[in-house]
Amino acid sequence: xxxxxxxxxxxxxxxxxxxxxxxxxxxxxxxxxxxxxxxxxxxxxxxxxxxxxxxxxxxxxxxxxxxxxxxxxxxxxxxxxxxxxxxxxxxxxxxxxxxxxxxxxxxxxxxxxxxxxxxxx
Numbered sequence: 114x115x116x117x118x119x120x121x122x123x124x125x126x127x128x129x130x131x132x133x134x135x136x137x138x139x140x141x142x143x144x145x146x147x148x149x150x151x152x153x154x155x156x157x158x159x160x161x162x163x164x165x166x167x168x169x170x171x172x173x174x175x176x177x178x179x180x181x182x183x184x185x186x187x188x189x190x191x192x193x194x195x196x197x198x199x200x201x202x203x204x205x206x207x208x209x210x211x212x213x214x215x216x217x218x219x220x221x222x223x224x225x226x227x228x229x230x231x232x233x234x
Contacts (some may be wrong), residue, residue: 119212126205135193135205142166142186142212149219150174179218186211 122137143166150161150173161169170183189208192198200207 131205135190135208138205138208138212139187139190139193142183142190142215145212145215146170146174146183146187176218176222179215179222182211182214182218186215 119138119141122134122141125131125137126134146166147161147169150169151158153175154161154173157173161173164172166187167184170180170187174180174183186208189200189203189205189211192200192203193205193208
């Protein structure tokens, strides 16, 4: 399976191909969120891969901060792929910000867990 990269979406964005960049960011984000979920539930890998991304966020990601921003990233990402937009006051820049926030919260969660595991009470 070929993994879409954020760099491909950024390249399209740089060339002002927003109609291509938006769906590219959405696809890359789906891979990010599903890969992250698989680290949380490695025994459910196949189910995660086959599930809708919104269900993966709801069913496998426990951190409410990650859930909140990931859900909104999916909403805006879906807007980038559909004929009619639901979130007309938000665009690709907001999608990029939400992806960055999701990555940030994942990093915080991972680093925090690592230290609490290494340095128990």
